[in-house]
Amino acid sequence: ARTVVRMATCEGAKVLGLDGQIGSLEAGKKADICIVDMNKPHLTPMFSEYSHLAYAVSGADVDTVLVNGQVVMRNRRLTTIDENEAMERVRTISVRVKKSLNWPEN
Template sequence: MHYHRRHFRDPDVLPHGKVLEMVTIDAAKALSLDDQLGSLEVGKQADIILVDLFKPHLMPMNMPVHRVTCFANAGDVCMTMVGGKILMENYRVLSVDEGDILERVSVAADRAFDRAGLRHLLETPPTLWQRSHY
């Protein structure tokens, strides 16, 4: 939305409500799944996220659609429900052990750096904390 508005120098290119529709019902239509998801209706799957708007970067508490489309990010999602089942609540994923996954990712990343011979890229360069040349 921001890129298109800047490119066309027109703040009305993508209205905020249309942007929200694009990521919900329009996305479902693009996947030919609009009869199953994309809007909250009886008979459709209950795929819902809750966005915590009570954050410093999402203040003040007005114009919620604008706040979500302009300033919210993935870190603001506090609850996720898919098919009527809560998968994340209070920012905690309930369906997996996050700590275990993070440990496994660290081990896998270490092995990948070793296999690729790129371990040296993880070292702090001696010029990291020097002054700029300019």
């Protein structure tokens, strides 16, 4: 499990040629951090944090996210965009895309 977490962080950054900027928490690197709520029934008991992160945690367990040090999600709510407005824009655009593809009606 430690290897899987390392592959998703440090090794992933290295493959992209970005290991000097991201992939680990170090001075001078971008602070991209996900804070996971591990106090959930499906994550109890916890014998290994790495196993939980690699095999049990899902996006629904993420509580807070920082991108380059900026909080973009807190308490499972986005902080930098209006979610309802974004969803409405997606719905509007999807109607146009559907029409342009001659997508059949139900």
